[in-house]
Amino acid sequence: MANDYYKTLGVEKSATQEDIKKAFRKLAHKYHPDKKDGDEAKFKEVNEAYSVLSNEKKRSEYDAYGRVFSDGAGPGPGAGAGGFGGFDFSQFTQGGNGSFEFDLGDIFGDMFNSGGRSSRQKRGRDISIDIELSFEESIFGVDRKILLNKLSACDTCSGTGAEKGTKTHTCSTCNGKGKVREVKQSFIGSFATERICEACDGRGEVPDKKCSDCSGAGIRKKESEIKVKIPAGIENGEMVRLSGAGEAVVGGTSGDLYIKIHVKAHPLFTKEGHNLHMNLRIKLTDALLGTKYALETLDGPITLKIPQGVNHDEILRIKGKGVPIEGGSSRGDILVKIKIQFPSKLSKKAKDAIEKLKEEGV
Numbered sequence: 183m184a185n186d187y188y189k190t191l192g193v194e195k196s197a198t199q200e201d202i203k204k205a206f207r208k209l210a211h212k213y214h215p216d217k218k219d220g221d222e223a224k225f226k227e228v229n230e231a232y233s234v235l236s237n238e239k240k241r242s243e244y245d246a247y248g249r250v251f252s253d254g255a256g257p258g259p260g261a262g263a264g265g266f267g268g269f270d271f272s273q274f275t276q277g278g279n280g281s282f283e284f285d286l287g288d289i290f291g292d293m294f295n296s297g298g299r300s301s302r303q304k305r306g307r308d309i310s311i312d313i314e315l316s317f318e319e320s321i322f323g324v325d326r327k328i329l330l331n332k333l334s335a336c337d338t339c340s341g342t343g344a345e346k347g348t349k350t351h352t353c354s355t356c357n358g359k360g361k362v363r364e365v366k367q368s369f370i371g372s373f374a375t376e377r378i379c380e381a382c383d384g385r386g387e388v389p390d391k392k393c394s395d396c397s398g399a400g401i402r403k404k405e406s407e408i409k410v411k412i413p414a415g416i417e418n419g420e421m422v423r424l425s426g427a428g429e430a431v432v433g434g435t436s437g438d439l440y441i442k443i444h445v446k447a448h449p450l451f452t453k454e455g456h457n458l459h460m461n462l463r464i465k466l467t468d469a470l471l472g473t474k475y476a477l478e479t480l481d482g483p484i485t486l487k488i489p490q491g492v493n494h495d496e497i498l499r500i501k502g503k504g505v506p507i508e509g510g511s512s513r514g515d516i517l518v519k520i521k522i523q524f525p526s527k528l529s530k531k532a533k534d535a536i537e538k539l540k541e542e543g544v
Contacts, residue, residue, distance in 0.1 A: 185230070191235065199236065202232065213228060305437055307428060307431075308428045308429075308438050309438075309440070310442065311439070313326065313410075313441055313442075313444070316446050317446055320445040321415065321506070323413050324412045325411050328410055328441075330406050332404075332406060334401065334429075335401055336399070336400055336402045342389065343388075343393055343399060343400040344389030346393070353385075355379050355381035358387065359386060360384040361378060364376075364377065378433065383432040384434065401430045408427055408439065417445070418443065418444060424438060450478070451516075456505040456513070458480075458503070458514070458517070459517050461519050462521065464488060464522060466522055466524055466525065469488070469520070470491065472487075474486065475488060477518075488520070492522075497519050498520065499516070502515065
């Protein structure tokens with residue numbers, strides 16, 4: 183075969199029509215000559231391959247003979263409309279005004295929307311902030327109030343843009359639809375596209391009298407108080423997202439608020455999962471004979487019993503005093519690692535005592 187159309191589109195010979203269509207759309211978008219990094223020669227090759235493989239009759243002839251014999255449908259360059267290898271538009275519906283009723287963005291992305299705003303709903307700006315928590319707050323969770331100076335819905339007009347007590351009327355530009363249709367010319371004909379109506383910012387209505395506080399925009403910059411519930415057991419560096427708590431935008435949805443958590447270090451505890459870890463230094467005699475230690479936990483003071491003969495680096499468990507587990511019905515534990523302090527110097531009396539222990543085989 184002079185040209186391997188399957189290889190050109192990057193599909194197997196057993197590919198379905200849907201597979202072929204998807205491959206063509208991806209490559210047509212990549213190589214389109216109107217793009218900055220497009221490649222007209224590659225685009226023509228892709229179009230030529232698609233014009234054959236998307237047509238069952240042509241594809242059958244191509245598979246059998248390595249070429250197409252159908253009248254006027256040969257895969258040679260320059261055939262078909264616009265000199266791009268006979269692109270087959272039979273799969274699309276043609277409107278009465280001669281324009282094709284399909285979304286070019288489906289194939290060529292935003293290439294045909296460069297002259298105007300997309301019909302996709304607008305979204306306000308996201309906001310990112312950092313807050314610091316104490317170790318205790320990170321373990322048990324906390325409710326915080328945050329003050330932000332951001333674009334929000336106007337309180338005076340409740341976001342309508344109309345002066346209080348006045349009404350709104352249907353936008354004459356878009357007839358209340360919030361979108362306007364445009365017919366654009368391209369190298370393959372006229373195509374209908376949609377964009378958000380600029381007269382009403384996609385709301386479909388305009389105020390009879392504009393709000394004096396926001397000048398009819400429906401949004402204004404102001405200080406807003408936001409309540410945030412920080413969950414128990416949150417990690418240092420973790421992010422909390424509040425949907426819709428970002429900045430508002432005219433005729434669209436508000437952005438999100440992202441809160442990055444910074445947890446202060448604790449002088450005694452570190453957190454691992456649902457457990458709290460700590461080191462406890464005890465005297466050699468306490469390790470040998472056993473004792474009780476007063477220990478300050480996040481819940482208050484407790485008494486920890488040190489068993490007789492405890493070993494260095496041995497871990498003692500205090501149940502139910504760790505991090506709350508989701509649901510709040512149970513908690514993790516405190517794991518206490520024993521660190522035995524060995525004396526650097528011994529008195530004669532201490533040495534004699536140890537010698538007696540040695541004689542006993544201790």
